Amino acid sequence: MCGIVGLFLKEKRLYPKLGDLLSDMLITLSDRGPDSTGIAVYSAPSKGKIKLTVQSPKAKSDFSSLVAALKNGGIKASLETKNSHAVIKTGAKAKTIREFLAVNYPDIRVMGVGERVEIYKEVGLPKEVVGRFGIRGMSGSHAIGHTRMATESAVTTLGAHPFSTGDDQCLVHNGSLSNHNNLRRRLVREGMSFETYNDTEVAAAYLTAEMAKGKNLGDALKGALDALDGFFTFVVGTKSGFGVVRDPIACKPAVMAETGQYIAFGSEYRALVALPDIETARVWEPEPATVYFWDQKKAA
Amino acid sequence: MIVGLLFISSEILLMPTFDLASTSLRDLNRALHQIPDGANDLNFNVINPRGSHSVAVGVDKPIVVEIHGSVGYYCAGMNNGGIVTVHGSAGPGVAENMMSGSVFVEGDASQYAGATGRGGLLVVKGNAASRCGISMKGIDIVVHGDIGHMSAFMGQSGNLVALGGAGDALGDSIYEARLFVRGKVKSLGSDCVEKEMRREHIKILSKLLERGGVKGVKAEEFTRYGSARKLYNFHIDNAEAY
Structure with a gap:
């Protein structure tokens, strides 16, 4: 159905x-x-910025260190955590963030990218x-x-x-x-x-x-x-x-x-x-x- | 269970009213199934259906059910003798497998309206979507608007009338149902062909139009479609059509 x-x-x-x-x-x-x-x-949308909605099975530990880690990697970004998901807002390119996450946070999955969209999904009613x-x-x-x-x-x-x-x-x-x-x-x-x-x-x-x-x-x-x-x-x-x-x-x-x-x-x-x-x-x-x-x- | 009286226009109708915002569907249908023989209260109102499924299914007494609003799947399914009116639109499978009685839909009907119906009359005042009258086995269906694709698929008997047009593959693999369409037919399905309107058909159709509340339209304006009867028995030349 x-x-x-x-x-x-x-x-x-x-x-x-x-x-x-x-x-x-x-x-x-x-x-x-x-x-x-x-x-x-x-x-x-926020002018000049994109949003990446990300999810992690280890949301707490991953998201608590993510902003600082991005900064250390030379990427300026803000993070809003929502349960198992978080929204990264950044002026950087999506590709840069994806590559950074793949190397440093392999458990984080990108749910959606764009100027406007945020995607949230989980098992449950x-x-x-x-x-x-x-x-x-x-x-x-x-x-x-x-x-x-x-x-x-x-x-x-x-x-x-x-x-x-x-x-x-x-x-x-x-x-x-x-x-x-x-x-x-x-x-x-x-x-x-x-x-x-x-x-x-x-x-x-x-x-x-x-x-x-x-x-x-x-x-x-x-x-x-x-x-x-x-x-x-x-x-x-x-x-x-x-x-x-x-x-x-x-x-x-x-x-x-x-x-x-x-x-x-x-x-x-x-x-x-x-x-x-x-x-x-x-x-x-x-x-x-x-x-x-x-x-x-x-x-x- | 009976939650109040309903005021319709200036008349006060003293009939039992079920408000589906506060009464369960099970309670409504149970009440409709438990009409004692010789009962006088044979008229029921249903308010706030809000797209509920299975409203007034399995009615098996000559009761009158007025549903004020739109319903979801399978409304008035298996109806046997009831007169059910939907003052709104109906979801998929309205009057599915009707045995006898009548079902009126004031708005549109979704897919497979009147599917497998064995008797009775289904009237849709708006349009009916795909597969209207699929596998019909004796039901009469009158649609004031258009019917969607694959309507009367494998129809076996009964009459399907559309005042508007029909979608693709009308009457595919049809047996003996009669199809009367006033408007344009997008395409005919396998083994469905246009047929001559003889006097007997004009008579049948005129009666159906009258029962379906159609005014100012003549039976002569319709084209009849039915089975070419080439798929009845296996024939090697038809292998591609099977």
């Missing part, structure tokens, strides 16, 4: 309520997937995971949440969604892919690296690889309709919005709602009922094999 929610705010007035609204949407869908929970929140990371208090323009019922790979933090597909981009998935092993082998030959045996990680890597060849996200998603065999409803987060695409059979559910204030996505209508003015919202199901996009620039 799995449950997906997404919320894209058109009205700035609602930005401070983003985390709260998304948390309720996601908790409502807990019974669609009890294994793990993940949330990507797009908040305001939405209510618990949302609480651990203080998602309710988070402000921002748009966010995506996922609650997982594992089918294709182990229940671990790294097997949880969202999967990062590039700077400020991430992917969540409801469904299962049947050609992921073949496609993973092809992508490995093309130079991609993988951390899990998860099918969705392959979809994420596919999109990353296609965009590295020069495609934009919309064209990469169109390519995914041919390259990926299996069932999927994907929601993709980008710096300024989100996209939705369903496979041609479209048996994995998806409901959208739009008002003057927001555009919302839910695996079921249940996830949307607590949103403001839902009674008067336009509610519809996205068509199969069709790529949808909502963008802050266009909405503004």
Whole structure:
């Protein structure tokens, strides 16, 4: 099964309520997937800085020494710890930080990188995971949440969604892919690296690889309709919005709602009922094999 | 269990009302299943369904259930004689495996509406998504809007009516169900073909339109589709289609 929610705010007035609204949407869908929970929140950028959301199984010891260690390595950065995750803010390049972490902190994993995105994911029910990371208090323009019922790979933090597909981009998935092993082998030959045996990680890597060849996200998603065999409803987060695409059979559910204030996505209508003015919202199901996009620039 | 009275427009309807914000779904469905023979209270209101699953499944008496709001999966499934109205939209599998009675959806219906239905009438005032009437076995379905792809897949008997258009692969691998579509059909599935509208079909369809609350539309505006009957028995020339 799995449950997906997404919320894209058109009205700035609602930005401070983003985390709260998304948390309720996601908790409502807990019974669609009890294994793990993940949330990507797009908040305001800091000028000239990027954010790296990192996770460590040894969070306490790793994070307490990290800022000083980065400084000793000649990298200026600040760190905000949130439970097993932390957000590194820096003017340095992401590549520099990744290389530094790989050498000095091999247990630290990078969950997401970008000017806006922060990605939090752990094993557990939405209510618990949302609480651990203080998602309710988070402000921002748009966010995506996922609650997982594992089918294709182990229940671990790294097997949880969202999967990062590039700077400020991430992917969540409801469904299962049947050609992921073949496609993973092809992508490995093309130079991609993988951390899990998860099918969705392959979809994420596919999109990353296609965009590295020069495609934009919309064209990469169109390519995914041919390259990926299996069932999927994907929601993709980008710096300024989100996209939705369903496979041609479209048996994995998806409901959208739009008002003057927001555009919302839910695996079921249940996830949307607590949103403001839902009674008067336009509610519809996205068509199969069709790529949808909502963008802050266009909405503004 | 019965939590109050519901006021609708200017009328005061003295009928039992279940508020799903404060009553469990199990309590509602149990009450609907325990109607004694000869009972007079046969009308029920349900408020605040908020996308709940399995609302009013397994009704097996001629009761009237009015659901005020949108429901989730499998609403009115296995209905046998009840008249269930959703004043909102319905999630996947509404009226799944209906035996008899009627189900009305004022808004849209999600995928596989009326799946495997053996009898009764399902009316969707908005659009129905993919696989509407999949494996239908005698149910009548009237959709005022469009129907999605793979509708009436492996349909065996009954009637599916769409006032709008139909998505891809309409009537794929169909047996004997009758399909009436007024708008454009994106594509026909395997072994589904356009058929002649004879007088008997006009008669059947006119009656269905009337029962489905359709006004100002004539049966003559529809095209009938059904089985070419080429997949009934194995034939080596059809091997690619199996």
